[in-house]
Amino acid sequence: MEETCIFRSALLFEKVPTGRSKDKSTFECMEWFCNNLYIGLKDGVVLYLNVGRWSGGEQPERVREVGRRQMGRGGAVIQLKVLPVLNHLLVFWDSSITVLNMFSLEPIPGLKKIQNISVFGASHLASAFSQPVFVSLITASSRRRALSVHHIYVDRWETVGHVALPQDPVALGVCESCVCVATSDRYILHDHVIQNTLHLFTHNHGKRNIIVKESGKREFLLNGPGNLGMFVTKDGVSEHPPVQWPEGVLDAAVHFPYVLALQSQMVFIYSILDQKLKQSVSVHNAKALLSSTEGVFVVCEREIHCLTQSPLEDQVEGLLANERLDEALTLLDGVQTRLPPDSYENMHRNIICTSGWIHFYREAFPEAEELFIKSGLDPREIISLYPEMTVLSSDFKSQRPLVSNAKDLWTLSKEDWTTFQQYLSFLCHFLREIRGTTQGQVCPQDIDTALFQLYLRQEDQKNLELLVSCPNDCILQVCVSELEHHKRFFTIGQLYQSHGQHLKAIQTWVDIVEGVCVDLQPGVFQHIVNTLCQLKQKFIIMKFIDWVLQRDQKVGVSIFTKRVPNDQSMFAPEEVLTFLANFPAALSLYLEYLVHELHSKEEKHHTLLATTYISQILQPGQSTLDREVDAGIREKLQQLLWQSSIYSTDAVQMTIQSSALHVGKAILLGRAGHHREALAILVNQEKDQQAAENYCRRTSAGQGQEFTQQLFLCLLQVYLGSSQRAAEAVDLLNNNVHTFNPLRVLPVLPGSWSLQLLRRFLCESLRETVHEKRMRNLEMNLAKVENLRHKHAWMEATQQKVRLDRSCVCECCRRQLSGPGFLRRKSGELIHTHCYFAENH
Structure with a gap:
């Protein structure tokens, strides 16, 4: 794997030999604070340099020597520590700690040496709750197995405690009140405030290559067993997995999110986030590492180098450019808290999007779609890849990342149509998924137009009609042109309709019905009617209603009768009746709607419906089919005349008078109370015995037995008025015995009729009379019994x-x-x- 350049190395300072003799004094340690560089030399010299204006990166233009301090005749300066809050510089040499002023390098009066020291460490934080201010210093004596806790003030220090150890301390680090101590075979944590000790783990390094470094807030970096760089918090737990580094590591430092391991000739840089080696930097005779905000300083024998980390954004972009997406995402998530929210979101989106493109070209379409949606990819980036699918937005500028496995879909469509079909299917599904979402609102016209073109070219009729019949953002000029090319005129109308251009839509469908445009879509005329039923623009309805009624009155009238209830007020009944005057079939249907469905109480509507029925029946030159329709209209007329009580009898009578509609005439006469005349018409003119009997039953319904007997007797007299209707009279008597009173029937019967002729009627009448008499007697006797029962109960009481x-x-x-x-x-x-x-x- 190609190595990423994370840290850049710059020479900060180089010791130039003086004189002819070889300078044997080399660098041993260093300290850094605000461009102030302190170097401890092998010959006991502390060198104080000022780097000037420099923030890391390139080699500084100027390094000026500010001061120099010779600590003694011999002995190397092993460790330096700056205490900025006190303006002190701690110098560890010759097994003792000397305190100097960090600017003048002069000893501080009152701060004597602390002698017989093997290792030491100081807290980075001063006590902010005490006056005067002090810094905690932890030292380990070379004469006894113990730690000593000191408080360093501006002009003095004092020992405040001791901590016994099981073995001689070899190295230590301090983090606030917690001390991590390494002995020859183990690591120990001790909090000198709460006096708590925790044994961590053993190691196998003896007294060499032991590392105890502060790696951040509340955490230490240790060289564990098996060459593992281990992170341990002050609570004794590890929040990061260990790093496997090489043998012989001299020093280590943490510069988040990386840990640097130093060998004599090489610096190895590992990621704390995934524990992988990311970079190696060659050095010469290196001795120590020091991490600071500017970078990581590498102390060599005669040189000081600074390894400066490149911006995190550049690191992520570099990994992204090399398609190391998992590493980029791991790095980005690990440093999220150190980045501005907008920067993090943009980089995270770019990583997800790039991963989506790689999956897209691998034909892993479900994964690609998920990543494209998650990253909020501009849909036009994908649309623009496909042949004949142009992006219509003028403000679009492609920002598609370059990936190594990219394909040319134009070439693919010519060489491998099967695979290209899969890419088309992906585009359809992806655009459908984001349509209507926040991601799709970036370019709704491009999305809908692209879907339209895909459906049309793939002949996906179902999805095409679903798209154009619902609200959409298709660009009309483009889509109408393509539909005309494919002879899809009905769909053109749907597209116009979905964009609110109802007049153009209906006119397009009318041209199909009239044959001006050829389209095999069935049911276009009915679709026009259904559309007019739902329209709220009255002027459009009035423009086409005459054309519809001329083609089919029965279907056309539904434009008025099947409207949404809230839209009924658009057309007043009188206005519709005036318009339908020239269309009798539609007129009768609309009147039926008013009378039977809206339950109109207007006399005009009922009367006009009756006269319209009569006019339709009396039309001359009817065919067989028309005669069947005529029978239905006659039935409707009779039902209306029977059931309605609102129509004008005189007006209907005037219309029907000269016609042969005898049943209607009879119903009208019955409404006027002329029952004998009505029955005479039914018997003599209509010559329908069943109609006459039905008249009697329907007229007498709910009127009582006396009225019923009188009406049937009247019908019998009409039959008896003609000698040729004796058979009908006998049938009437025999079939309706219970409706006649024998005492009234016998006087009106002709004397010439024989007893045999009336035998059935007389027998059944007598049986009915006897039955009624017996039933009355039975009811009377039951009443008497009930009365006696109550009398008996009263007597007993x-x-x-x-x-x-x-x-x-x-x-x-x-x-x-x-x-x-x-x-x-x-x-x-x-x-x-x-x-x-x-x-x-």
Whole structure:
């Protein structure tokens, strides 16, 4: 894998030999604070340099020597530590700690040496809650196995405690009040404030290559067993997996999110996030590392180098350019808190999007779609890849990343059509998924137009109609042109309709029905009618209603009768009736709608419906089919005349008078009370015995037996008025015995009729009469029995004497008992007689 350049190395300072003799004094350690560089030399010299204006990166233009301090005749300066809050510089040499002023390098009066020291460490933080201010210093004596805790003030220091150790300390680090100590075989944590000790783990390094470095807030970096760089917090837990680094590591430092391991000739840089080696930097005779905000300083024998980390954004972009997406995402998520929110979001989106493109060209379409949606990819980036799918937005500028496995879909469509079809299917599905979402609102016209073109070219009729019949953002000029090329005129109308251009839509469909445009779509005429039923633009309806009614009156009238209830007020009934005057079939249907569905109480509507029926029936030159329709209209007319009580009898009578509609005439005469005339018409002119009997039954319904007998007797007399209708008269008597009173029938019968002719009628009449008489007798006797039962109950209740006073009340109505009108129940309770009978009835 190609190595990424994360840290750039710059020479910060180089010691130039002086004189002819070889300078044997080399660098041993260094300290850095705000462009102030302190170097400890092998010959006991502390060198103080100022780097000037420099923030890392390139080699500084100027490094000026500010001061120099010779600590003694011999002995190397092993460690330097700056305490900025006190302006102190701690110098560890010759097994002792000397305190100098960090600017003048002069000793501080009152701060004597701390001698017999093997290792030391100081807290980075001063105590902010105490006056005067002090810094905690931890030292380990070379004479005894113990740690000493000191408080360093501006002009003095004092020892505040000791901590015993099981072995000699080799190295230590300090983080606030916690000290991490390394002995020859183990690591130990100790908090000198709460006096808590925790043994971590053992190691196998002896007294060499032991590393204890502060790696950040509340955390230490240790060289664990098996050459593992281990992170341990002050609570004794590890929040990061260990890093496997090479043998012989001299020093290590953390510069988040990386850990640097130093060998004599090489610096190895590992990621804390995924524990992988990211970079290696060659050095010469290196000795120590020091991490600071400017970078990581590398102390060599005669040189000081600074490894400066490139911006995190550049690192992510570099990994992204090399398609190391997993590493880029791991790095980005690990440093999220160190980046501005907008920068993080943009980089995260770019990583996800690039990963989506790689999956896209691998034909892993479900994964690609998920990543494109997650990254919020501009849909035009994908649309622009496809042949004949142009992006219509003028403000679009492609920002598609370059990936190594990219394909040319134009070439693919010519060489491998099967695979290209899969890419087309992906585009359809992807555009459908984001349509209507926030991601799709970036370019709704491009999305809908692209979907339209895909459906049209793939002949996906179902999805095409679903798209154009619902609200959409298709560009009309482009889509109409393509539909005309494919002879899809019905779809053109749907597209116009979805864009609110109803006049153009209906005119396009009318041209199809008239044959001006050829389209095989079925049911276009009905679709026009359905559209007009739903339209709210009255002027458009009026423009096409005449054309619709001329083609089909029965279908056309639904434009008025099947409108949404809230739209009924658009057309007043009188306006519609005036318009439909020239269309009788549509007129009758609309009147039926007014009368039967809207339950109109207007006399005009009922009368006009009746006269319209009559006019339709009386039309000359009817075919067989028309005669079947005529029978239905006659039935409707009769039902209307029977059921409606609102129409004008005189107006209908005037219309029907000269016609042969005898049943209608009879119904009208019956409405006027002329039943004999009505029956005469049905018998003599209509010559329909069944119609005459039905007239009697329907007219007498709910009128009582007397009226029914009188009406049937009237019909019998009409039959008897003609000698040729004797058979009908006999049938009427025999079939309707219960509707005749024999006492009234016998006087009107001709004397020439024989008893044999009337035998059936007389027998059944007599049987009916006897039956009725017996039933009346039975009912009377049952009533008598009931009366006797109540008398018996009353007698039983009154056999005992009862003394009445004002306290005696009826148990039912609670009124006072007085007089003989009471009785006693079997339970002994007294009750008024009328209350007793009321309970039992």
